[in-house]
Amino acid sequence: SQQGEEDPQALSIQEGENATMNCSYKTSINNLQWYRQNSGRGLVHLILIRSNEREKHSGRLRVTLDTSKKSSSLLITASRAADTASYFCATDAMDTGRRALTFGSGTRLQVQP
Amino acid sequence: NAGVTQTPKFQVLKTGQSMTLQCAQDMNHNSMYWYRQDPGMGLRLIYYSASEGTTDKGEVPNGYNVSRLNKREFSLRLESAAPSQTSVYFCASSETYWTGDNQPQHFGDGTRLSIL
16 A cells, blocks of 8 residues: 555646656655656655654755644745656655655656756 | 666567576675566565565565576566566565564666566
């Protein structure tokens, strides 16, 4: 079963605009991670936010975590064409008894130049 | 620094054939993973190796076997390929498996496998 689910499934914006992607999950977590995947490539780790953190920044990325709503958001500010990719959230699935990451199905972001 | 290297990049098999997907990492990581990625499904964990000498089943292990050959290498074997195993396979590694929270994972660029 999918622990994390991203929303929207696809997003198209103009260069310079901000892009916001959301992730919802079902069970308690210790941390949540965001990854980027360019077409035909592997996933690249972007940022990790722990359950006791509410917000984290890395360059043009801003991640928030609301454990009461079991949700996270990834904001990319001043987007560039190079940000075109799929973005995945990943959580640790405590209910399986196995500490392993569970990935959502991703948000496909298209940034138009 | 190559990171995680997967071979081959592409492969076409006939139903019933067997093959081994190779993965090697040069980051001295203890833990390694195999995932499959299907359209609209995200990544699903097949097998993982928390440390050299150990392997465990993930979410979708049926039809696969793995070998942690040494600290660097972790292979995935399909003994009798089926069309349902057509997918993109990713290998990943992390410094450790469990130290109170999950570590970021580093991924290879995948093997695109088609089974006819």
